[in-house]
Amino acid sequence: MATRARGGAREPLAPQQAARPHERLTREQLLALYYWMRLTRTLEERLVALYRQTKVVGGLFRSLGQEADAVGSCFALERRDVMSPLIRNLGAMLVKGATPVEVLKQYMAKGDSPTRGRELNIHFGDVGDPETTRGFLGQISPLGDMVPVMAGVTLSFKMRGEDRVGLVYVGDGATSTGAFHEGINLAAVQRCPLVVVVENNGYAYSTPTTKQTLARQFVDKAIGYGVPGIQADGNDVLAVYDATKEAVDRARRGEGVTLVELMTYRRKGHAEHDNQSYVPDGEIERWAAENDPLDRYVARLTGEFGFAADEIAAVDARVRAEVDAATDEAEASGFPEPLDALVGIYADPPAERPLWFREGIAGPVTTSERATDGWGVYKAEQKVETKVAGGND
């Protein structure tokens, strides 16, 4: 009898067979799925390198081994749809239009990061008018919270009769939160066009799923909310796409919430500092050797889909060049001005004043660089400069 709790994801008990939307994907789209997965992995590897050079401050979170789950699911959305990622959904963010340079600037605390240095890692978004925004809503750290928020986002779609769908990711751990429960229940009963993707990667930090819930699989929770549940092999990017597309189409038809469970595995720790000492011996190595989502997809691309090896290699080279260029661009950016910390807590007043013991350091920060429509969605191409009037810095 094992004395240590067994971790790891289990095989899907009821993988979907019926729907195969991936058969309608073009050749370019099939290769694009690989591109996004490769870009995710390469960008994260670059972030690790920068982290070791202490150019990345704060934590670093890898999604190694989960690229198919993030990329395949988000690929089922349209631009006008809104997706809310978690920390291991870099792949989904890239598919939705986040750029490597934005990600790098965020991690490196640059003043012109999408959040102006106010939030770290990939906690950023771009949501609003579907014509001008890319449609992803950055998370906050408390897990489960994005589910009620996305219930509200999709409720607004329903109230306005808009043909838009929402998709929110949660991990196995987040399904234990009250926020998850209340959010999915509210979305379900209000028939919001919301897809809830549970990424079952086997662990919540050090907690295996066996300590998270007695439910046999997370898809079993769907019945409690009165919604359909779909389960798929999260490391098979086309199976992920198929399952999510079915759920997205259902939402778009007005049939409400679907819970999608994607079975995958977290090959790195919760964050870079986590040495995964709690993982049973050999488990990580086994998943790396036998069930890598990129290896599996390359085998299908070059096998059943007839792509040439040099087409794959060309994608790899393109990805490396993009990540190199993005790194150079991000490294060239400066850090935020300290007084920028006081700007924009409210619409009115536009800024806080420095406290009495900081007076005399510099004058008021102007916010004149903001567009006249005021504070709203960060525009990736907008250059931000904070001017300090007077001051002795």
Next chain:
Amino acid sequence: MAVATQPERLTTAGTGQEITYLEAIREALLEEMARDRDVFLIGEDIGAYGGAFKVTDGLLARFGEQRVIDSPISEIGIVGAAAGAAHMGMRPVVEMQFIDFIANAYDMLTNYVATARYRAFLPCPMVVRGPSGGYVRGGPFHSQNPEAGFVHTPGLKVVYPATAEDAKGLMKAAIRDDDCVLFFEHKYLYRRIKGVMPAGDHVVPIGKARIAREGTDVTIITYAATVWKALEAAERLAAEDGLSVEVIDLRTLAPLDDETIVASVKKTNRALVVHEDTRTGGLAGEICARINESCFEWLDAPVLRVTAHDVPLPYAPALEDFVLPQTADIVLAARRLAAY
């Protein structure tokens, strides 16, 4: 024959008719929902039942179930959903059936809503409102004043009117504000306080206190139900002690109207802060600190405070009346200030 369930008239503004504090809140909701299609309501029992206190009575019939949503018991869910809808340009008003239950949504309000504009440039133009306060024998979970936990959170605004006119005007302001406003309604005042609504579009600015009574000898700074106790105390002090007491009704708790507070303290030189919230960590400590920082030299006495005792609020009338501040307490404190 169908019984009309809609209010016959949208508003009493300018008619001279006196309405209650509760009706004033309802009137504000009616006017704003009629004016702006993006305003909608969500909460428990607010639609078919009209709300536990009937604040939203008649609104479902007038605006339909898409704009007056009966929610599950999910304070986390409805506050979060309001934020999401607000990001997309809607203006939700969320009801906490009793403001005590706002505690369930503390994470969503302080971690998500309050920070959204700052960290993500995402506005949350939403209102969270609910019946607050005691003196009603409601016990520990139906009588709270939880404002302190939110006043200290950057990114939220908090208002707490004492009059019917301010209840209407501040609700309209709260709905129109581009940030999240917590709107505390005192349940003891719901049907006891009445007022005549000003004509036209009556909006009270957030962040501006009201001089409820002018005076020269002592300043009382307070809000919500204790405004009325302070006014009672001021009458007694004028009659019995010849003392001229100025009563400031803060109306907005965050942001505080420092200007009005300072001007009054500089005038009277003696300040008393009164609130129904508990002593430790209550807003009185914050106000005392601000007075200390900005007009210490004008003080002829320490700043005193009259607050609830630091106990969970008990139910039995004898117990509740002991724990909560009463008019006699305010009179005693003002006399002590005057004699210092």
